[in-house]
Amino acid sequence: MVRFSVSQDGIWAVNKAIESHNHELARSDDKHLLRSFRSISDENASVLKYMSEVGIKIVDAFTYISDEVGGVGNLGFTKRDAYNYIQKEKRAKIETRDTNSLIKLFKEWAIDDMFAWDVQTDEDDCLLNFFWVYGLGRIDYDCFGDVIIFDISYSLNKYNLAYAPIVGVNNHWQNILL
Structure with a gap:
């Protein structure tokens, strides 16, 4: 578990870090049950x-x-x-047509001035990662960004990319996608 804080100047600091496991590790005679x-x-x-x-x-x-x-x-x-x-x-290997479709979609969504996106490619110009945020998510972050969760528990898709939403909590204690 890691807890961060952000100062008024935008400086991030680690407030708390717990490195210990919260469960017992597998016994030697049970290791055959673990995924390979x-x-x-x-x-x-x-x-x-x-x-x-x-x-x-x-x-x-x-x-x-x-x-x-x-x-x-x-x-x-x-x-x-x-x-x-x-x-x-x-x-x-993400197919080129899928990458191009994603970038085309981002460009269409970019008519909203606050929409932001970026892609990361490797040396062969294959897509490695991508990020996007809607304008409303950015506004919500300005209002409610003091507590955020970067959730990487979602399963990988067919391209071996994890879906990792950034979630905040509003003044009604409701989750909001940031």
Whole structure:
């Protein structure tokens, strides 16, 4: 938990930070119940990605790689990890037409002078993140921005982007989207 304050000059300060866990960690004999986050080496990831792109089934690519290293036990990742890796790679590539549609929509909404937006792209000009705020949200922030919540608990979408609304509380203790 982190609590911030903002001075009249717009300077942010951390008022409170609690780093401790609020629950017990998994016991050693329960770790098999946790989701797998094993990493795939860069070399194996490249092979998986290439074979998938040329139309080879993931199961066949996995079998090929495991044969090359002397068996599944020498891989360090499972067949499920291979499927998850390829799916994540596919989702991470935001299609150009979707990016252009989003920017077109933002430009249409920008007829409201207080509407603000920005996008972040990588070196290949692929969309990484985007942000927008309506004029009313900015006005609400000026009035009620002394308590805000940056909520990142929403699930990722097909492009592996999290939806993270900034929420405030008005004078009636109602949530308002900032």
